[in-house]
Amino acid sequence: MIKEINATTRSNGLPIGGKEGDTTVNAVASWQSGYPMRTTFNRRFPDYDPFLNDSKRILANDESDLLIWVSSFNTAVTPPQSSANTIVLGRSGMQFETEPEVYIPVGVPGIDHEGRTFRSDSVVSVPLRKLRDSGLPSVFEVLSAVEQAL
Amino acid sequence: MLLKLTGGRIIDPAHDVNDVVRDIYIRDGRIVEKPTDGRVDEEIDVSGKVIMAGAIDMHTHIGGGKVNIARTMLPEDHAEAVYERTELLRSGTGHAAPSTLTTGYRYAEMGYTAGFEPAVLPINARQAHMEMHDTPIIDKGGYVMLGSDDFLLRMMAANSDQEAINNYVAWTINHAQAVGLKVVNPGGISAFKFNQRKLDLDEKNDFYGVTPRDILHRLSRAVQEIGVPHPLHVHGCNLGVPGNMQTTLDTIQGAEGVPMHLTHIQFHSYGTEGDFKFSSGAAEIAEAINKHKNITVDVGQILFGQTVTASGDNMRQFAGAPHAHPNKWVCMDIECEAGCGVVPFKYKDQSYVNALQWMIGLETFLMVDDPWRIFLTTDHPNGAPFTSYPHLIKLLMDKSFRNDMLSTLHPEAQKATHLASLDREYSLYEIAIMTRAGAAKLVGLADRGHLGIGAAADITVYTDNSDREKMFEKPDYVFKDGEMVVRQGQVIKITWGTTHVVKPEYDVSIEKPLQQYFDKFHTLKMSNFKISNDEIVDDGRGSLTIQPLHKGGRL
Amino acid sequence: MTALTLKLKTDLAQRVDCSPLTPDKLTGKDVADIAAMELVSGRLTLPVEELFDISGDDVNDIRFENSSAKLDHIGHAMSQGRITINGDAGAYLGQFMTGGNIEITGNTFIYTGCEMKGGQIKINGNAGDFVGAARSGYKNGMTGGTIIVTGNTGARTGDHMRRGMILIEGNAGEYCGSRMISGTIAVLGDVGKHLGYAMKRGTILLPKMPQHGITANFNDCGSHTLAFLPLMFASFKKLDSKFAKVEGFSRVQRYAGDVGGIGMGEILVKI
Numbered sequence: 001m002i003k004e005i006n007a008t009t010r011s012n013g014l015p016i017g018g019k020e021g022d023t024t025v026n027a028v029a030s031w032q033s034g035y036p037m038r039t040t041f042n043r044r045f046p047d048y049d050p051f052l053n054d055s056k057r058i059l060a061n062d063e064s065d066l067l068i069w070v071s072s073f074n075t076a077v078t079p080p081q082s083s084a085n086t087i088v089l090g091r092s093g094m095q096f097e098t099e100p101e102v103y104i105p106v107g108v109p110g111i112d113h114e115g116r117t118f119r120s121d122s123v124v125s126v127p128l129r130k131l132r133d134s135g136l137p138s139v140f141e142v143l144s145a146v147e148q149a150l
Numbered sequence: 151m152l153l154k155l156t157g158g159r160i161i162d163p164a165h166d167v168n169d170v171v172r173d174i175y176i177r178d179g180r181i182v183e184k185p186t187d188g189r190v191d192e193e194i195d196v197s198g199k200v201i202m203a204g205a206i207d208m209h210t211h212i213g214g215g216k217v218n219i220a221r222t223m224l225p226e227d228h229a230e231a232v233y234e235r236t237e238l239l240r241s242g243t244g245h246a247a248p249s250t251l252t253t254g255y256r257y258a259e260m261g262y263t264a265g266f267e268p269a270v271l272p273i274n275a276r277q278a279h280m281e282m283h284d285t286p287i288i289d290k291g292g293y294v295m296l297g298s299d300d301f302l303l304r305m306m307a308a309n310s311d312q313e314a315i316n317n318y319v320a321w322t323i324n325h326a327q328a329v330g331l332k333v334v335n336p337g338g339i340s341a342f343k344f345n346q347r348k349l350d351l352d353e354k355n356d357f358y359g360v361t362p363r364d365i366l367h368r369l370s371r372a373v374q375e376i377g378v379p380h381p382l383h384v385h386g387c388n389l390g391v392p393g394n395m396q397t398t399l400d401t402i403q404g405a406e407g408v409p410m411h412l413t414h415i416q417f418h419s420y421g422t423e424g425d426f427k428f429s430s431g432a433a434e435i436a437e438a439i440n441k442h443k444n445i446t447v448d449v450g451q452i453l454f455g456q457t458v459t460a461s462g463d464n465m466r467q468f469a470g471a472p473h474a475h476p477n478k479w480v481c482m483d484i485e486c487e488a489g490c491g492v493v494p495f496k497y498k499d500q501s502y503v504n505a506l507q508w509m510i511g512l513e514t515f516l517m518v519d520d521p522w523r524i525f526l527t528t529d530h531p532n533g534a535p536f537t538s539y540p541h542l543i544k545l546l547m548d549k550s551f552r553n554d555m556l557s558t559l560h561p562e563a564q565k566a567t568h569l570a571s572l573d574r575e576y577s578l579y580e581i582a583i584m585t586r587a588g589a590a591k592l593v594g595l596a597d598r599g600h601l602g603i604g605a606a607a608d609i610t611v612y613t614d615n616s617d618r619e620k621m622f623e624k625p626d627y628v629f630k631d632g633e634m635v636v637r638q639g640q641v642i643k644i645t646w647g648t649t650h651v652v653k654p655e656y657d658v659s660i661e662k663p664l665q666q667y668f669d670k671f672h673t674l675k676m677s678n679f680k681i682s683n684d685e686i687v688d689d690g691r692g693s694l695t696i697q698p699l700h701k702g703g704r705l
Numbered sequence: 706m707t708a709l710t711l712k713l714k715t716d717l718a719q720r721v722d723c724s725p726l727t728p729d730k731l732t733g734k735d736v737a738d739i740a741a742m743e744l745v746s747g748r749l750t751l752p753v754e755e756l757f758d759i760s761g762d763d764v765n766d767i768r769f770e771n772s773s774a775k776l777d778h779i780g781h782a783m784s785q786g787r788i789t790i791n792g793d794a795g796a797y798l799g800q801f802m803t804g805g806n807i808e809i810t811g812n813t814f815i816y817t818g819c820e821m822k823g824g825q826i827k828i829n830g831n832a833g834d835f836v837g838a839a840r841s842g843y844k845n846g847m848t849g850g851t852i853i854v855t856g857n858t859g860a861r862t863g864d865h866m867r868r869g870m871i872l873i874e875g876n877a878g879e880y881c882g883s884r885m886i887s888g889t890i891a892v893l894g895d896v897g898k899h900l901g902y903a904m905k906r907g908t909i910l911l912p913k914m915p916q917h918g919i920t921a922n923f924n925d926c927g928s929h930t931l932a933f934l935p936l937m938f939a940s941f942k943k944l945d946s947k948f949a950k951v952e953g954f955s956r957v958q959r960y961a962g963d964v965g966g967i968g969m970g971e972i973l974v975k976i
């Protein structure tokens with residue numbers, strides 16, 4: 001409809017969506033792989049399917065034996081119930097109904113360490129600054145350390 | 151570690167060296183003198199090979215919001231080109247809008263060692279830099295876009311003095327971490343917000359009362375006066391409109407001797423003659439370029455096949471949207487600054503208009519005399535993906551190949567061109583000027599694009615082959631900052647190039663009105679607008695290279 | 706020659722891409738060749754013989770026995786021959802097929818007949834979402850062929866459909882005929898909400914008024930006697946479907962929409 005109206009006058013829509021870093025992950029996934037989230041690398045190349053690669057569906061159908069849950073903004077965003085072994089890189093202070101196999105507390109981007117995030121309209125990205133010295137590692141630091149150790 | 155490349159045929163136009171057999175010595179990423187003691191750690195025999203500096207793409211859309219929109223909009227494009235991960239390389243996708251990693255690998259494999267993103271929105275320069283940060287091997291940089299931003303237009307409407315505009319331009323280049331200044335459809339993107347559907351060179355923006363000519367005048371002077379080596383990078387008015395050649399001629403005339411770079415000139419060289427009311431203006435445009443030594447151009451050659459057009463010029467992109475193939479597109483007004491339009495497009499060799507566009511681009515290449523003032527681009531991906539450069543080089547260097555292709559195109563379009571009568575064939579030396587020495591000089595890269603002592607050791611080694619497409623698509627070796635990154639056309643090592651910037655001086659008093667402007671109108675704080683040097687360096691993989699300003703610029 | 710029969714040996718945890726197991730791609734292969742072929746399953750590839758007991762040798766007549774909802778891409782891009790499935794099938798059954806026949810006794814998962822160009826798929830059960838649709842982000846759904854569903858379909862039946870026929874003996878889910886460009890969808894049972902959402906052209910044929918009515922995005926164009934309908938019903942007679950037995954009619958109430966766009970689609974309801 002916006003497209004039709006613009007034939008004669010000007011009209012805009014502002015799509016807003018995504019929180020807890022969703023828009024950022026979507027943008028970065030798009031430039032690194034060509035596809036947004038819900039892309040599998042099973043076949044050694046990016047393969048996008050928003051339904052088959054829906055992680056909730058995958059877990060509900062027991063199609064994964066390992067869940068790595070990254071949630072550095074919000075302690076309330078905890079992993080879903082599943083039979084998969086679960087590793088959580090979660091904001092420090094996260095409480096679980098079922099304890100995950102591994103929980104690595106991490107800091108919050110923009111509070112405990114620097115970072116960058118896309119606004120929910122995904123047009124503009126903003127810098128996140130370190131506001132306190134909590135000693136908590138960033139997700140990047142944790143993953144880099146794991147990669148080093150491998 | 152001293153590396154010697156022995157016996158190559160050196161083509162280094164920056165030093166007037168044309169096909170001279172000479173050895174090259176590399177230490178710590180730089181080209182150095184022959185060591186006095188003659189000691190060499192490693193020697194590579196390149197005798198008989200053609201040696202040039204790494205190629206530089208001075209106008210290629212490789213990062214920023216609109217490229218990412220093109221990626222997410224076109225799964226069709228990705229399914230056509232899928233790259234598996236290897237032990238060394240990460241996986242990726244994309245032909246016209248490749249993922250960042252794939253972009254870096256493909257450029258390096260073709261002997262390119264730098265690419266410059268020409269449409270960096272100030273408000274989202276951060277994203278452009280993040281995408282370029284994830285583009286391996288090649289150096290990068292961006293031209294930041296002004297000209298439809300409300301702050302400039304307000305200043306101009308209020309008749310601010312040139313000094314203030316210079317300050318604003320320098321401030322923006324600094325804080326967007328740019329290497330040059332771009333203007334896209336000057337004032338037109340703003341005019342489109344007020345429902346103007348075209349804006350000629352001397353037509354006023356309805357709201358601000360400012361004309362494109364005024365904007366070009368102010369911004370080109372600003373760039374010159376603050377000493378930024380890259381002249382104002384101009385995407386002119388009326389892109390793609392039949393008859394726009396007159397606008398382009400007026401723009402060249404109106405530059406009044408101030409340096410100006412007219413980009414993708416092919417899209418701005420159209421006449422209105424003939425049954426189709428669409429004709430080539432290449433001869434007149436080339437003549438004007440030849441006459442006006444202050445003007446440089448890149449061509450924006452189109453090549454046939456599927457691609458996607460991505461531009462800040464949403465006024466023209468909206469007009470072109472009905473031609474979208476496949477039938478989907480995005481046009482956006484963006485903040486107080488700009489816009490963007492992403493329209494997928496298929497150039498067809500049996501379309502009169504597309505065939506003539508192909509001819510106009512080649513005519514321009516062949517009729518502009520000075521290879522130091524014309525640059526080889528397809529305006530990736532607008533005219534064609536950058537991976538088609540070897541094919542384009544062959545078209546320029548091989549007349550019979552060019553004429554064979556020409557003879558297969560839309561018959562009416564063939565009658566509308568005298569391309570077949572143009573005998574010029576580019577030499578290797580001229581290709582090296584366009585893609586290396588000239589490009590480095592144009593962008594303002596002091597230490598790139600040449601093979602002199604002290605230059606960065608970005609070097610491409612080719613096997614001479616009369617099939618120039620084969621020669622340029624698969625170099626024997628590519629060195630980036632002295633390290634071999636490509637062997638036999640395959641990436642063998644991943645490095646991360648630097649980000650080239652300039653840092654023109656400005657008077658900090660400009661921040662007072664800017665602070666008020668950000669607080670009142672913008673959705674971002676001024677402090678968040680500024681991109682720090684640390685952000686470019688990021689995890690240590692990135693780096694900044696500050697290029698020198700021209701004399702006369704205040705540093 | 707007897708049908709090449711692939712009997713699934715185990716209860717699958719991971720999904721399996723069965724796209725190599727079509728008459729086209731198995732032509733010229735003997736049982737040993739087929740047994741050794743690798744199928745993508747999650748992050749692994751597995752030889753066919755590890756997943757299936759193999760018998761028979763006619764690659765133009767392939768039977769999946771004990772089939773599972775985790776077997777994806779069965780009949781991928783097939784151009785001829787026959788595939789019979791006993792049990793369920795996963796996603797993308799018959800994607801890109803240009804000819805031949807697929808019949809299944811059970812249910813299918815999403816994207817049955819995705820972007821198919823020809824041939825016939827018959828589902829003796831229910832089909833999931835996006836029957837005959839375009840892949841996510843693509844513009845062209847099915848462009849030919851026939852899909853018959855004896856049970857129900859999920860949401861977005863015929864999304865972006867351009868040509869061909871989807872015949873549903875049971876009910877269709879929400880957004881049936883969404884973004885349809887051309888082609889025909891007929892539903893004997895009920896249809897869900899948002900029927901014909903963003904429909905551009907094409908025909909949705911219903912023997913009775915839908916339970917949620919017709920949305921405001923469709924204009925009532927009155928009652929019509931349409932001469933092409935009896936011809937269409939006559940063409941159904943050769944199908945192995947309830948549609949073969951439907952008594953033809955030509956009097957319909959015609960609704961045109963979706964007027965949010967070009968509005969040239971039609972919903973025809975028997976009167």
Ligand SMILES: [Zn+2]
Nearest residue numbers: 209268529532
């Ligand atoms: Zn461009």
